Amino acid sequence: MKKNTSFHLSKWYLDCVTDDGRAFIGYAATLTWKGVKVPYASFLYLRTPGEVFSKTRFRNVQAPDIWDGLIHWHDAPFQIDGTWEAAAAPVSAKLHESEAGGLDWQCYQPASKCRIQFQNEPPLEGWGYAERLDMTVPPWLIGIGDLRWGRFAVPPEPLVWIELTGPPLRRWVFNGQSLVEDASVSDLEIRLPSLDFHLRLEHPVVIEDESKIMHVVRSLARYLPGFDRFTPLRFLQAHETKWLSEGRLMQGSQVLQSGRVIHELVRF
Numbered sequence: 001m002k003k004n005t006s007f008h009l010s011k012w013y014l015d016c017v018t019d020d021g022r023a024f025i026g027y028a029a030t031l032t033w034k035g036v037k038v039p040y041a042s043f044l045y046l047r048t049p050g051e052v053f054s055k056t057r058f059r060n061v062q063a064p065d066i067w068d069g070l071i072h073w074h075d076a077p078f079q080i081d082g083t084w085e086a087a088a089a090p091v092s093a094k095l096h097e098s099e100a101g102g103l104d105w106q107c108y109q110p111a112s113k114c115r116i117q118f119q120n121e122p123p124l125e126g127w128g129y130a131e132r133l134d135m136t137v138p139p140w141l142i143g144i145g146d147l148r149w150g151r152f153a154v155p156p157e158p159l160v161w162i163e164l165t166g167p168p169l170r171r172w173v174f175n176g177q178s179l180v181e182d183a184s185v186s187d188l189e190i191r192l193p194s195l196d197f198h199l200r201l202e203h204p205v206v207i208e209d210e211s212k213i214m215h216v217v218r219s220l221a222r223y224l225p226g227f228d229r230f231t232p233l234r235f236l237q238a239h240e241t242k243w244l245s246e247g248r249l250m251q252g253s254q255v256l257q258s259g260r261v262i263h264e265l266v267r268f
Helices: 212-220
Strands: 007-018 023-033 036-048 051-057 065-067 070-075 080-086 091-098 101-118 124-135 146-152 159-164 170-175 189-192 197-210 239-251 254-267
Touching: 007 070, 007 080, 007 101, 007 254, 023 070, 023 080, 023 254, 036 197, 036 212, 051 197, 051 212, 070 101, 080 124, 091 159, 091 170, 101 159, 101 170, 124 254, 170 189, 197 212, 197 254
Parallel strands: none
Antiparallel strands: 007 023, 007 124, 023 036, 036 051, 065 070, 070 080, 080 101, 091 101, 101 124, 146 159, 146 254, 159 170, 189 197, 197 239, 239 254
16 A cells, blocks of 8 residues: 655754753744645743743744754744754654654754754753654554653753553653663653663643644644644644653662753643
């Protein structure tokens, strides 16, 4: 059977967290459906707990440039100019493959030293993260109940995790470049029994808490007539929560590393 070629999403995700607790998340993507391409960009900016700014648009989108361990993203309409310098080796995984299409995850920078000039805000400098998803299957055909994702972007061996409940349950937890087979994931901690590590997620601050997919798909329908009717209601009603938490990587009762964690739960 020929794989589906009418749907393709290429989506960048980049973030940065400063020492004073500010957080920036940026997206740059292109969705192709039935031969029509629609670019979009968006950002979330956590200035202080409870003070979050966000915006999305569907025109004049510039994807990040990547070369020799550096990623640069300049977005003039949103007044974003950021640089991410790799501080750890990349990792990747094929998250789904079927006759309908696939989902490839490329984490270019599990940890990076970043600096972002964003509008009139003080420059953001700190640890960041950068990845890109390439999806040739509509996401509702992957069979996801809950999605958990997160990153502890502290070198030399940052932690990144992705968990898709189904059935079946699919989980990828990377400690540096090593895929940890026996890890477990929750909203409170990540456990790596074979390494005797666990990452505690404490004092969460909400960055986002809404049914964002519904809003994005309704906006896309202006450029892709019928796309909202093509998308199942269950997928449209998915609820997404993102947090900025304090992370403590423990070995027994000893703290090995500390840093801030961005993580999310999406319930479909």
